[in-house]
Amino acid sequence: MVDPFQLDTFKNRFGFHLAVCNTSNKIWILWKADFAVNVLLNEDQLIHLAITHATWTGEVLCSFTYANCSQVGRRHLWSSLLSLSGTLTSKPWLVGGDFNIIADIEEYSVYAPQNLAAINEFAECVSGCGLKTMSALGSRYTWTGIRQGRRVWKLRSDRVLMNVAWQQQFSSSVLQHLNRTGSDHSPLLV
Numbered sequence: 001m002v003d004p005f006q007l008d009t010f011k012n013r014f015g016f017h018l019a020v021c022n023t024s025n026k027i028w029i030l031w032k033a034d035f036a037v038n039v040l041l042n043e044d045q046l047i048h049l050a051i052t053h054a055t056w057t058g059e060v061l062c063s064f065t066y067a068n069c070s071q072v073g074r075r076h077l078w079s080s081l082l083s084l085s086g087t088l089t090s091k092p093w094l095v096g097g098d099f100n101i102i103a104d105i106e107e108y109s110v111y112a113p114q115n116l117a118a119i120n121e122f123a124e125c126v127s128g129c130g131l132k133t134m135s136a137l138g139s140r141y142t143w144t145g146i147r148q149g150r151r152v153w154k155l156r157s158d159r160v161l162m163n164v165a166w167q168q169q170f171s172s173s174v175l176q177h178l179n180r181t182g183s184d185h186s187p188l189l190v
Helices: 003-015 071-087 116-128 164-169
Strands: 018-021 028-029 035-042 046-051 060-066 092-098 136-137 143-145 150-154 160-163 175-177
Touching: 003 028, 018 035, 028 035, 028 046, 028 092, 028 175, 046 175, 071 092, 092 164, 150 160
Parallel strands: 060 092, 136 175
Antiparallel strands: 018 028, 035 046, 046 060, 092 160, 143 150
8 A cells, every 4th residue: 555645655656636545545636736536435445526617517436446356245336336437417427447347358458268247347337337437549458467377458447437428518528548557557537
């Protein structure tokens, strides 16, 4: 785990004005002063924010995730996302981060035993929330690692999801998978 005091150092070093982390200190959100950010929910695997900007006509909702590695551990995240989706009206909602699961068996590069029940749980959560995956530019795969002595790649273990209101208001949104440097995950840029 990263020392929470490093967040302030990182914020100042890269010229951000404000920052917040989730309860487990695994998700960091940093922003410039021209944004107004209100934390609506802060949990171990999720931080949910209302964000406004002077150039926008209203607020947007953004949820950032760092999911548990176990199927059982992720169930609380799925429940939180489903609960949040039930409270939204017509506000744009973006959900992004490391979900530690793929949404379809086709998102795995090589044959290896997969937990289809866990994949289905994630896919059902995405569908139940009315979200869809934002199309992306860059590398197809967002994670790589060694499993059973072989290098494997996962397409979209890290992903950005959006609701219809986000897609309508920000129709020119583009997700880019940046090059991995110093991590087994690709940074995501919207």
